[in-house]
Amino acid sequence: MTQSKTTIYDIAKLRGVSPGTVSAVLNGTWKQRRIGEKTALKIQQIADEHGYTLNLQARGLRTARSGIAGFIVPVHDNRFFASMSHAFEAEARNRDLCPVIASTSRDPEQEARTVETLIAHAIDFLFIAGANDPNTVSALCKSANVPYIFLDLPGENARSVVSNNYGGAEMLTRKILETMPSVEDARLAKPYYIGGGNDDYASTLRLKAFKDTVLSTGGQLADDQILLCGYAPSHAESEIAGLCERLGGLPSGLFINSIRTFEGALSYFVNKPAHFFANTSIGVYDYDPISAFLQFPIHMVRQDSKGLVSKAFELLDSKDESARLIIIEPELVAPRTIYGSFFSDIG
Amino acid sequence: MTQSKTTIYDIAKLRGVSPGTVSAVLNGTWKQRRIGEKTALKIQQIADEHGYTLNLQARGLRTARSGIAGFIVPVHDNRFFASMSHAFEAEARNRDLCPVIASTSRDPEQEARTVETLIAHAIDFLFIAGANDPNTVSALCKSANVPYIFLDLPGENARSVVSNNYGGAEMLTRKILETMPSVEDARLAKPYYIGGGNDDYASTLRLKAFKDTVLSTGGQLADDQILLCGYAPSHAESEIAGLCERLGGLPSGLFINSIRTFEGALSYFVNKPAHFFANTSIGVYDYDPISAFLQFPIHMVRQDSKGLVSKAFELLDSKDESARLIIIEPELVAPRTIYGSFFSDIG
DNA sequence: ATGAAAGCGCTAACAA
């Protein structure tokens, strides 16, 4: 493999035509350039024989576009974002673009660098899901004149498509309140909220919805009902262990803010007997298909990842570039718990 | 935003120096070019003020490399592949490369097109996980002189890093056989295998390991113990429903070939009472954290996605380009089922 | 310590 790559010049020379002709043939514009079919065929054939491969960097340099559609996610190993990636890929392919997906590990600096790199590759447009530093992203895209849309987490003064965190949390809280068994012990007879913080966009809205809904339905709400322990499963585990020990059992209602928090809770639950779960109603703000089959019923909120992506593409198509926020409704998923005979009344 | 992008020429003119100088300053080679520090600083400043952004396509065209590391996965929304993507991103970033991840939806044609596109962008190297048509991928990369490594599914005559499917399935089968409760009914007292096909690389090995292990431990093995129903959860659901109806219950051993097959099985299990699961031992060839907490114990195999990726990078670094197959061991994950009191003896 | 200039491979406007 000492021979360097074949270019249109090589082919032109081989066939005794001009590079321009070869170019036209190879990129499909030869009909409008009214190039003879025999020439075209022959050129194609030579290209194939010599294993010609297009140099997209050269084309991109010339045309000032790359045909790349960029998508940035915080992490790949997360159902919600992975599902968005999937939808993004499909639609980008539909449009004959090359989807390029990058992740930032939630690091603002890496986010900025990634955006810069993508811009430097002359991407056609950029979607950013769960941005860490929306303002910087906005500034970079704007100055490079690259169309961009935020997903899941909105940017100020930019086009954004987000999930209805408030509405979803309200639904979930209502469901928990509805199905909360009545218990004697006053300290147990209250809904608790666990997981995440109050600093990120989504969690702030969810927590507010939880509070509003509890209060508006005449429930009590004290500070000790809110356990902000971040997203790490291990923290959630110790936090919920502490709670259950303080209270002497599971509270009758539990709003769990993410699937990772839930995993932590499960680690604590693992040693508990079945009756431990008899007097509680649990909701998780996230979706996982297997959680639906646990021995106790879990109410889950599934965000519409496909819907988010497809709306973002609609926004991109509408030439209206004014900032606007589109809100997509999530869905409440009922438990499918195996314990039909036991819990079905509160399912 | 009518002004077009700033280039090194603009900056050169602004400062009254030559484009070459600006280039050297902006790409960090100015020290070895022995350019004055004051000049360098000034040029940097002008670049910043004018929002200069590098054009990587131009650089790539010139240098014939792009600084892009390519990774192809079949799908994004899958724990195993998502985890590999994550590891890939991290390591590529470590090396100051831009990680680009694309998926093919298991479509060989899309796979080929994606490889071509990435090659056309002059990627530095390519990893392909779960390739659909390894031979085509090999041919394309080889002819473009792009280093490439297969992951999870090996290519003929190419460097590959794969999971030990045979060994993993053997472990899992052994564990199932060990923990299989003894039952009266002869038709139930056998291990069954469900899910996938016998055409793809991984499944072939797993099935073979299952058969070998069952036979080598003196077990019986008839055709009806093997249910190849593909990967769709819905197929798995009806298949397992049929099986349980034929047998009058769950067999005492069940080898489930993938998490999606398992999801299908759960859909059938959902209406069953607890005693339905009393006399069975279930193993799943895949890992899911929440499955570990189901009411009946699930033995799982977790493939070492990080290990696969890191070995692939090692292979890339070793300049030895000869084809070789590296095998990574998966891990058997014990159940953490909540039913400690009930199933702990067979856990 | 810096400038000049060639050229990476392709496209597209203009000629012929």
Place this chain on the structure above:
DNA sequence: TTGTTAGCGCTTTCAT
């Protein structure tokens, strides 16, 4: 119906 040519923005060798 095809050829010619001028760049796209950057790097890099050779001058100075």
